[in-house]
Amino acid sequence: MLSPPNSALPRVLSRQPLTRALRVLLPSFVSDRIFPEHRTTYRVHPTSYLDGLRGIAAVIVFFCHYTENNFSALIPSYGLNYDRTSSVVQLPYFRIIFSGRPMVHIFFVISGFVLSYKPVQAIHSRDLDKFYTTLASSTFRRALRLFGPCVVSTFMILCLRQMGYLRPARETLSEELWKWKDAAFHQVTWPWSWDFDLKPAYDIHLWTIPIEFAHSMLLFMVLLMLSRVKMRIRMASVFALLIYCLACGKWAGFEFLAGLFLVEIFVIKSAREKDWESSEREQAQNSTSAMIIKTAQIAIILIGLFIGGWPNHDADKTPGIRYFNSKTPYPFATMDYLAPQKFWFGVSAVFMVWAIGELGGLKKFFEGPLAQYCGRISYAVYICHGPVMDLFQGALIGRPAVPAHGEQEETDFAAGGLLPDSGVKSVFGISTTFQITVSWFFGLLLLGPLVIWAADLFWRAVDDPIVKLGKRLEMACLDDSTDHPSPRSQGYSLAA
Template identity: 35%
Template sequence: MNGHTHDSLASEESVGLLVDDPSQSDSILDNPILQTQPFSVATWASKLLSPVFYLRTTHWRVLIVRLAWFFVPSFLQGRSMREQIRPAKLGPTAYLDGMRGIAALFVFHCHYSYSTFAIANGWGFNGGHYEILRLPFIKLFYAGPAAVCVFFVISGYALSYRPIKNIRSGNVKDFSTGLSSMVFRRAIRLFLPTTISTFMVVCLIRMGVFEWTREFAMNPKYLRKVREVHPKMLATAHEQWVQWANAIFGGFKVFSWEHYGGFRIYDAHLWTIPVEFRCSLYLFLVILGTARLRTQYRFLTLAVVTYVTYYNSRWEFLLFISGMALVEWDHIRGAHVPPPVLPSGEREKESKPADSTAKVISWNLVAVLGLYFLGQPDSGGSKTPGWVYLTSLIPEWWAHEGFRYWQGFGAVVFVLGVGHSVWWQRVFNSSIAQYFGKISYALYLMHGPVLKVIGMHWMKWAWGVTGVEGEWYTAGFFLGACFCIPAVIWCADIFWRAVDIPSVKFARWFENKLIKTD
């Protein structure tokens, strides 16, 4: 092979074309547009990875790191976030936040448990049910209805705290401004996070995520008791969104005296939100109507309102009104007034005398008594040891949900006892209780969807490991809980920071944009 032939073949190979005329080949090679470089893995890899390199620039790297860090649970994010969860100096009613957080956790335990076990009956019901987890006090760890009663008392207390304080101090301007602000922001506070959570549910439905666990959710082999409605994907997205919008607007039917409002189609647990809103408006009306009365006449009027509410079996309104009464009593006795700061030489002489041991023990026992009443069985109280006589005392005209009778009474007694007990307040002021207090609303909104989307995968896996025969069914239940509980808490933590906190800020910002300036 001569040199010319060798050069031509080299040209053909380099250009990728077969040409007959060597001079034409040379002209093509001389064209800079058609020249190509030899294939290089490094060159092509750099082109393919160029978006990645772009994301590694300072601006994008910071955003990615921040986003990744946002998904880290708040209690693992360092000292500043931990101080936000539990400040070094807590407010005088911070223990109520902790109590609400623990109650929210117990509601979640209830909804995790009642699909697998008959949890409504108490210990010894009808000559059986002698499991240790049904014993009084222990049963409260998964007593959802009792926890809801505690919610409502705390809500009544929290909403009444500042208005009653302003009434008693004669601060008319702050009272009117504060009450007006609370009425305006209450709907946003309750319904904006709920709207967003159910919006997320609809998005997941349209993506088919709920279909992944539908078969398991309807399978009596695994879920042997209460099987909640699993949200369905409708034929078209338009139908789905219309149904969702109707559910949202159904939550505002607060004057119909319905026991349950909207939202239940997409989260069965959200029936309490319209009830909370209705009770809040009822409470604001009572506060406004009694604001100018002297203390004794305000209590007398409140007693009449309480009796009328009680006679109509409106347990939810009773709990809110009871919260208002507890606030007034605490203001009268100066429960939330910090002691004056005295010179060091006068501190011992002027210090407030400590409560007697008998008084301390008495109030602790009052709180324990409240816990016992909170343990009223949801079903079968007339056949349950320790509840036969108490159940017989429930009036016949108490038409709806008889189990709320003593549970509601217990919630009021428990909050009353804790308000007088330093020991109980320390329990609810602990870091763990305060953390659950911060995420309590997010935990309530998130636990249902997360259980259906993520939790049921873990439950199915757990029973796949243990089996479902005999005691292995219980073992699988607890094994699944080891994964479901952290998943729900993690998602609630994210929702708290991403939705709940911004919702509160938005409500205040929106009000400030609309209010009339002096």
């Protein structure tokens, strides 16, 4: 029997059960190289840079929780370690690598932008039918899109606990199921607290999800309310709502509606650029005013990155940050100790999202393959990084050896090695700042690929299928009949 030609060999191999399993289990970027015939092509669209920005932000959130859980000595601002010298990664700008809190605010601004983009496009094109269709579709699918993957992930955590891979379950399976139901209903999918940190059981990192859902609904309501008014009135109304949210101390509402305001600017600018001739566009980009604007945008990025290094504690002692802290307006200045950073994170996130879209070099980076891949798995990274760390950080990061201390004859003598040394901490040590930094770096090299791998699998097995399920469910539920009975013929009150 003749063997198949070389060009057909990958297709033949891809049909084998072991090969199919390998294709599923390998990270997608590896599988795509081995089996290129199954590769999915992703196109870059006008707002792709936002997907890339969201992806990088999700990875930074993982870096943040990894650092807080395992290397708390790196968390204070540079110079504020009371028991040792500070590491170079604690310096301003360097510390943005593990500053996860400002990334949440960037998430919310991006969500407001992305959810508003198509509806605002339809408004500007005077196509209200398309606007209502797009808005209804987004509203219908939003709950499943946000809550579905989280319900699945927390149930997987329940199973891992029952099997003993995570913190040993103290309850029976039936008790654990009841506890999981309560957490899923009253915390993970509970949108009634608006911007309160509910600290969900099974995965505390999901505290942002009910806030995301509640403010998505607020955004859709504002879009519907302002869909038929003049553009200037609509933008003035949104701006007034932004100020109102800040005056009420509602940072999440401010960020979502700021995303809507940025969309209006983006759509107007895009329409103007289409009307310009290429020569006129180049001349406008090279003008003195354009150079001044570019300089201001670069300054915004630099200030935003500096603010992004705001520490969890001792903000009033951190050079530069203490100035912003002292200028925090009411009511954020008096709400709680984290409220000032929420105000500044929110404001800087809005300006940074705008500036990144205007700076060609940064925009191209976030449209590049690395950032776009991170964008595709961003929600999965956010959901999976906590459980993966709980599973593996104990063995991979470990602990250093504990030396004996005290005199053997004395009552307070403690023998060394009560717990065996393990992980990168035992290899590189954590006695000095340099050792801590090296251990942090190599621990990240070990744990990071596991988080990305798990997120890639979760994205393909859970996240993406739920997105497709939402679309199919919407299509199955649509009333596509052409003849709708009038309200009077059904006995409805027009005043209702």
